[in-house]
Amino acid sequence: MSDSLDSRYGRTSQRPPLPRWVWVALAAAGIVLAIFFGIWVQRDQFDAAPEFKDTGHQILNADQVAISFEVVKAPDSTAVCAVKALNDAGAPVGWKEITIPASSATAGGTQVMEVRESFRTTETANAVTVDNCWTRR
Template identity: 35%
Template sequence: MSRTTQVRLAVAAVTVAVLSIAWVTMGPTASTVRGKDFGYSVKGPEAVDITFDVAKPKDSTVVCTVEALNENYAQVGTKEVTIGPAEVSEARYTTTIATTELAVTAVVDECVLVD
């Protein structure tokens, strides 16, 4: 086998490997759902409001888990928010999380499609 043929085979093998990884990462199994924190408002030691953006297919339902965290970033409250089909693919939502002690922030933990 000539040196040129060996180089071409090596390049082809690397290309196939990279494309395979990309397909697994971003292909049909990749999530089309995204939740992103927008803001929060501490209401006192028993509650915090969180405002967050959700991007999803219009006809899908997702469940987003939001968390309230204390000054040590320990979870002091959590809530699951179900978001059903909508006219738009991205929208902003606000919900209140009950807390067991004073929270200093609230974040979106994850948003997942409901089967």
């Protein structure tokens, strides 16, 4: 009965399997694409983000604070650091973005800058800290 069905409807011929080199080429292409994707995703990490370290803060009065911190960055890049003041409950009561300009120093290496800045708060703060720093493009 199977022969009569085959003769009536036709039987598709079996396709020969792909050669081994095709599978190897596909696997190699997949690996190369995965590597390039990883580089693309991590590209921003190669542009090293500025590092920062709080060195002190001062509560000047009920509505003003001062912070001092160090920033380590590439000399030819402009960094922006966000600083915040917190109240007793840990809620932000002040915020400021501070721009640290590129210097005319020779490109390459790193540059350590000491930054001191004061800013206003909405109520009395008990802590002041650097929230984050990033490179401005």
